[in-house]
Structure formats: structure tokens, C-alpha cells
Amino acid sequence: MTLYKRNILGEVFIPDFVYLIMISFDQIQDFVRREGFVAAGISKPIVADIYTNRLGEWLESGYHADMSWMERSPGIRSDLQAHFPWARSVLVVADSYYSETHFSEKSLCFSKYAFGVDYHKIVTEKLQNILNSLIKVDRNMMGKIYVDTGPILEKAFAEQAGLGWIGKNSNFIVNNVGSFCFLGILILNIALESSPVVKNRCGNCTKCLDACPTGAIIKPGAVDSRKCISYLTIEKKGAFSDREAKLLNNWLYGCDICQEVCPWNKKWSSKTREIRYLDRISRLDRSRDEWLKLTAEEFDCLFNNSSLKRLKYERFRRNLMALNPKVFFR
Numbered sequence: 001m002t003l004y005k006r007n008i009l010g011e012v013f014i015p016d017f018v019y020l021i022m023i024s025f026d027q028i029q030d031f032v033r034r035e036g037f038v039a040a041g042i043s044k045p046i047v048a049d050i051y052t053n054r055l056g057e058w059l060e061s062g063y064h065a066d067m068s069w070m071e072r073s074p075g076i077r078s079d080l081q082a083h084f085p086w087a088r089s090v091l092v093v094a095d096s097y098y099s100e101t102h103f104s105e106k107s108l109c110f111s112k113y114a115f116g117v118d119y120h121k122i123v124t125e126k127l128q129n130i131l132n133s134l135i136k137v138d139r140n141m142m143g144k145i146y147v148d149t150g151p152i153l154e155k156a157f158a159e160q161a162g163l164g165w166i167g168k169n170s171n172f173i174v175n176n177v178g179s180f181c182f183l184g185i186l187i188l189n190i191a192l193e194s195s196p197v198v199k200n201r202c203g204n205c206t207k208c209l210d211a212c213p214t215g216a217i218i219k220p221g222a223v224d225s226r227k228c229i230s231y232l233t234i235e236k237k238g239a240f241s242d243r244e245a246k247l248l249n250n251w252l253y254g255c256d257i258c259q260e261v262c263p264w265n266k267k268w269s270s271k272t273r274e275i276r277y278l279d280r281i282s283r284l285d286r287s288r289d290e291w292l293k294l295t296a297e298e299f300d301c302l303f304n305n306s307s308l309k310r311l312k313y314e315r316f317r318r319n320l321m322a323l324n325p326k327v328f329f330r
Helices: 016-020 025-034 049-060 074-078 119-137 154-160 207-211 229-235 263-268 288-292 296-302 307-322
Strands: 039-043 089-096 143-146 164-166 172-174 181-188 217-219 251-253
Touching (some): 089 119, 154 172, 229 251
């Protein structure tokens, strides 16, 4: 449904009824709670300059490694209305995926977010349910969903929406929940009041910087992907250099070290209520030798509907072969 029009000069204008849709944030909160999200807030559709400037400095420093897609679509990153002229508010939600795991000593390490069904599918499904509920309330409602699938500064919008703050490890820390959360965005055509911003509570703590085994956290809020275990095991294409192979420690996919040491995670984290994020934990508790026996067909079956499947079997084997079983840092 298109809610914006063009006048005879081709200029875009928004009909008045876009502003008159009578849906409150309290109503939206009811739908949010029904879907099981742990936090939600409202941001305006434009991010403050501090975020775009920070991104620009990060890109100029080459910290994005070969992730060239990070350089694309700078306009929409800073102003959603540049691409969606009907956008008036942004609903930001957080979905916890935390679980305590007790793998055996033989096991290799996986980031917690890979323990279950692909979060893109789950968060998108939940946000679509919310949007469908809003449309039932008012047929003129319009929305666009993003779950880590486009040039959207999710953490910037989450901070502006009052969900929490961006930590020194560059992860988003949801207030009273922690950083083991997925973020989702629902752009809306209704003007809602922005949520109060939450104070950054990292203070003088440097536990995440001190704990990073590769020194990837260059300074508070800035991670050099070229040294980051998560980048190396998930995003990097091609073979590892000798230096890169030595950085992996015991991590086969991702890395949670900087989150595990965070005092706020230790204080706030509790097991997720979304059981789909936990549906294959027991099947990941294997030794390097056991993983070496995994065939391509078994890989596809085990990681069907998983975030890990995008790695593909070849890079999974690359990661596996790079791990030195004699040099593990627990």
C-alpha cells in the first residue's frame, strides 16, 4: 500500500492521514510482549551524526577488512526517509538468545547465537506478526522489516530508542537484559514519540578489552575485524594466513569472549524463552576429531535453518583444519 504521492512537480508529499493514525506505543508494547521480545523502543528514522561519523572513521581505518558491503548505501544508513519517504518512526526490538552451556572439555567453541534456528527467520516472523496486528487495528498502517539484512545501523537506532547502549566491545547491551540479544527493526509510517535514551553504564570497566585474546578491540567501541575471531571464522573469505590461523584459539564459529566477561551479562543474563534458539545445542558438543568426520551432506542436515549454514561446508572445514588441538585457550 503506497501512502505517499507526488504533486505535478514530481515532489513527494505525505497525506495528512499518515499522521492521524491512532495507534499508541502502549498498544504496540502489547504486541511486542505477545511475541516474546525482551525490550522495545521507538526512534526517529534519522540517526545522529555521531553514529555516521563513527562508522566513517571505522571504514577509513580499514577495520571492516574485506566486508565491502559496509561501504554501500551511506544515505539510507543515516536517514531512512531517503529511501522510505513515508517513514515516520522506527520500532526497535530485542530478542534474547542467552543460554548457559556446559560442553565437555573435548568440545570446540561456538558462539551462542549459532545454537538454534537462524535468528533472521525468527525475529522477522515475530515482527511480521506485530505488523499484521497493527494493520488489523488500522488498514492504513505501513511498515518495513529489517533484521540484519540491509544497510541499517541497528545499534544506533536501538540506542536512540532507549533499549540500552553500545558497549566498549561494540556489542549492544540491552538494559536489564545484557548483550546476548538479536535486534530487529520495523519502520513505521506513524509518528510516535521517541523513547527516553538510556545512560551508557560501561563506566571505567575494560574487562572486554582486556579479555580479547587477539587484541581486536582497538579502543572502546572500535573493533578491528582483521583480528576478530568472529570475523575470521564467519565473514572472511578464502584461506587463512599463518597469522590468522593462530588467532582462532578453540573457536570453530564466532566468539563470545568479550560478552562472557561483561559484568552486565553476568548480572542480567537469563535463559531465553525462545526455545528455537536452543534446538541443536547437544549436537554441537563434539571433539575436533568428531567434527572432521562430518560429511557435506551431514553438515547441510545438521545446520539446516541455522545461521551457521551460510558459512558452507568448505569454510567450516577451513576453520576446523586451522584449529590446533594442542593449543587451546579455555
